[in-house]
Amino acid sequence: MIFNQYYLDCLSHASYLVGDETTGRAVVVDPRRDINEYVDDAAEAGLTIELVLETHFHADFLSGHLELAEATGAEIGFSSVAETEFPSRKLADGEKIPLGEVTLEILHTPGHTPESISIVVWEHADDEIPYGVLTGDTLFIGDVGRPDLLASIGFSRDELAEKLYDSLHNKLMPLPDATRVYPAHGAGSACGKNLSTDTWSTMGEQKQTNYALLAPDRQTFIDLVTEGQPPAPDYFVYDAILNRKDRDLLDETAMPTALTLDEFDRAVADGAMIVDGRDPEEFARGHLTGSINVGLNGRYAEFAGSVVPSDVDIVLVVDDGFELEAKNRLARIGFDRVVGHLQSPLTVMEANPERVRRASRLTAAEFDDRRADLGDLQLVDVRNQGEFKLGTIPGAVNIPVGQIPARAGELDPDKTTVVFCAGGYRSSVAASSLRQSGFDDVSDILGGYGAWNRPEVPA
Numbered sequence: 001m002i003f004n005q006y007y008l009d010c011l012s013h014a015s016y017l018v019g020d021e022t023t024g025r026a027v028v029v030d031p032r033r034d035i036n037e038y039v040d041d042a043a044e045a046g047l048t049i050e051l052v053l054e055t056h057f058h059a060d061f062l063s064g065h066l067e068l069a070e071a072t073g074a075e076i077g078f079s080s081v082a083e084t085e086f087p088s089r090k091l092a093d094g095e096k097i098p099l100g101e102v103t104l105e106i107l108h109t110p111g112h113t114p115e116s117i118s119i120v121v122w123e124h125a126d127d128e129i130p131y132g133v134l135t136g137d138t139l140f141i142g143d144v145g146r147p148d149l150l151a152s153i154g155f156s157r158d159e160l161a162e163k164l165y166d167s168l169h170n171k172l173m174p175l176p177d178a179t180r181v182y183p184a185h186g187a188g189s190a191c192g193k194n195l196s197t198d199t200w201s202t203m204g205e206q207k208q209t210n211y212a213l214l215a216p217d218r219q220t221f222i223d224l225v226t227e228g229q230p231p232a233p234d235y236f237v238y239d240a241i242l243n244r245k246d247r248d249l250l251d252e253t254a255m256p257t258a259l260t261l262d263e264f265d266r267a268v269a270d271g272a273m274i275v276d277g278r279d280p281e282e283f284a285r286g287h288l289t290g291s292i293n294v295g296l297n298g299r300y301a302e303f304a305g306s307v308v309p310s311d312v313d314i315v316l317v318v319d320d321g322f323e324l325e326a327k328n329r330l331a332r333i334g335f336d337r338v339v340g341h342l343q344s345p346l347t348v349m350e351a352n353p354e355r356v357r358r359a360s361r362l363t364a365a366e367f368d369d370r371r372a373d374l375g376d377l378q379l380v381d382v383r384n385q386g387e388f389k390l391g392t393i394p395g396a397v398n399i400p401v402g403q404i405p406a407r408a409g410e411l412d413p414d415k416t417t418v419v420f421c422a423g424g425y426r427s428s429v430a431a432s433s434l435r436q437s438g439f440d441d442v443s444d445i446l447g448g449y450g451a452w453n454r455p456e457v458p459a
Contacts, residue, residue, distance in 0.1 A: 001102045001123045001131065002045050005182060007199050008032060010299050011061050011332065012189035014199060016134055016182065018121060019047040023100030027051040028074075029119060029134050030184050031064035033332050034252040039071055051089070051097070053077045053104075055136025055184060056116040057243040059149050059236040060191055060302070062334035067249050079108060082115035086246040091117065098125065105130075107171045111164020112137040112145025112191075113240075114155065118172060120179075132180030133203070138164070139172055140183045142196035144212040146229050149191075149236055161222040168213060177204025188299065190230050193386065230384040233402045235305035235333055242334050250336070256316060256327045257340030261348050264315055267339045272313035273436075275304055277326045280428035284359035286349055288317065288342075293359075293432040296322055298425045301333045306402035307433045310334070316341035359431065360443035364452040367418065367445050378415040382430040383422055383449065393420065393452055401426045404433050413439045420445040420452070 002019040017038055019026030026047035028038050042049050049072040052065045056079070065076045066086060080090035093108035105120040119134040137145035147160035180200055187197045194211065207213050215221035259267065268274060268290065276283055276291040277300060283293040294304045296318065308314065314337055318326045323341045330338060342348060349356045362370070371377065381388050381396040388398040399407050401421065411417065417439055421427040427444035434442050445452060 001121075002026070002047065003121070003131070004041060005199060006032075006037065007186070009188075010329065011301060012186045012195070013061055014182065014184055014186065017041060017047075017049075018099070018102065018104070019045060020100030020102040021046075024048055025050050025099040027053055027097070027099070027104065028068055029053045030055055030058070030136065031068055033062050033064040033067055033250050034328050035064045035067045035071060036252060038068065042072075048072070049074045051075050051077055053091075053117075053119060054082075054243075055118065055134065055138075056113040057082065057240050058137075058184075059232070059240040059243075060185070060189060061332050062239050063243050064250075066247065070249055079106075079115040079117045081108075081110075082244075084244055096125075101125065107133075109135070109138040109167035109171050111147055111160055111162075111167045113150060114160070114163070116145070116167070118167075120175070129176045129178050132182050132200075133172065133175060134182050134184075135172065136184045137191050138167055139181060139206065139210075140185060140192050140195045141181065141198045141201045141206070142210055143192040143194040144168065144210070144225055146192055146225065148226060148229055149232055150240065157226055158222060161226055162218070164225065165218050165221050172203070173207060173213065175203045177202060177207070179203045181206055190232050190236070190302075193229050228386055230386065231400045231402055233302060233306040234406075235310055235335075238310045239334050247334075248336065250328070250331045252328050252331075253324075256323050256338050258323075258343040259315065259340040260343060261352070263340070264342045267313060267315050270313070272315045272339050273308055274315050274317060275308060275326075275330075276317040276432075277322065278317070278319060280359075280361075280424060283428060283432070284361050286356045286358055287432075288345075288349065288355055289357045290436055291317060291432060292436050293428045295425060295428070296326060296329070300326070301329045301335070303401065303426065303429050304330060305333045305335060307405055307429060308335070309405075311337075313337045313339045315339050317345045320344070357435075359428070359435075361424075361428075361446050362418070362443050363446050364454070367452065374416050374418070376415055378411055378417040380411065380417065380419040380430070381421075381449070382419050382426050387422065387449075391449070391453065393449065396420075399430075401430045401433075404430050405437070408434060408437050408439075411439070413437075415441070417442045418445065419443075421448045423448045423450055
């Protein structure tokens with residue numbers, strides 16, 4: 001058996017290539033949209049990708065099933081209860097898919113979504129213990145899939161939590177303790193609240209350590225998994241719906257269009273938003289007025305999708321050589337309306353200093369020293385609610401970064417505003433979003449709450 005896990009840190013997303021060396025037949029599970037790595041690895045191993053399996057309609061990224069089907073001729077497989085606008089193979093509960101000696105078994109495990117499945121991987125069909133189980137978003141390492149993401153499109157949170165409890169207890173927990181667990185996400189994903197940094201585990205370990213599996217009864221389980229979930233980015237519902245649709249394919253080799261300043265300005269005048277992918281420190285030293293800073297060195301697509309609407313054009317400002325990466329990472333969440341990128345942005349800013357704005361960033365010490373002089377200060381903690389509850393700077397209000405566009409009206413744009421997060425990445429996103437929407441006096445704290453809360457080092 002060939003078994004490859006692909007882990008994408010910026011989306012905390014895991015996908016899988018499973019193949020049988022005796023027959024050369026293979027499947028890909030939960031692929032991302034830029035699919036060349038799967039295709040190249042399969043070809044190098046002498047495998048033919050015959051089937052693309054989706055554990056559910058993902059909400060946090062736009063899956064690559066259509067791109068893989070086009071590139072390889074593979075079928076696309078979903079649960080038999082999933083309805084798609086493109087041709088797909090409906091997979092029954094208990095159905096087995098032989099690849100040769102390697103066999104896959106489909107388990108219907110609804111709860112995170114109604115159509116969720118898990119895929120048991122048998123290295124040999126007659127093995128007593130399966131090699132592993134691909135659990136999608138049903139079971140994570142240290143957590144389980146949240147049941148509330150589809151509440152806005154007609155699915156009851158508690159009803160899905162009930163189904164999740166049954167799926168875990170009736171389908172996954174009976175698997176042998178030695179069965180490896182391979183989920184679709186890890187720490188950092190908004191698909192759960194307690195995901196581990198580990199990318200795999202075993203069923204035995206999860207039964208001993210996973211808080212949700214340790215719940216003594218159904219109601220306790222429901223209460224535990226529905227409480228304290230982080231706010232989901234706005235693009236989640238957009239992607240959950242788009243993953244069902246027949247849509248345009250991504251060409252991951254196609255460069256975004258290089259724009260002159262005049263072309264760039266016309267796009268912005270027509271409603272395009274400027275997404276500046278440089279690091280927060282570089283952005284602070286100088287950026288084009290109206291830009292939103294989402295650094296490529298962080299969770300770029302996720303936070304761009306949190307503060308940029310899915311229905312607007314986007315123009316990119318990035319360091320030379322990173323244009324294709326920025327376009328493709330936005331495409332991973334279905335944000336395909338990239339009009340182009342500003343050609344030679346640093347040269348443009350040097351030639352047009354009147355178009356350039358600096359961003360105020362305060363060290364934690366500067367903030368403390370100047371706080372009394374800042375007048376009627378508006379202090380905003382843009383971390384998630386769970387982080388906020390563990391401690392914050394006194395006087396702060398909590399508006400998670402992904403809620404800034406919708407809740408900016410709760411703040412006074414004429415007041416001095418200081419925002420902070422855990423380390424300084426999200427605060428630059430939030431501060432630039434507030435400036436873009438009309439707040440004049442906005443600073444963020446370098447190093448965030450971590451720097452402010454750090455104990456003094458003895459002399």
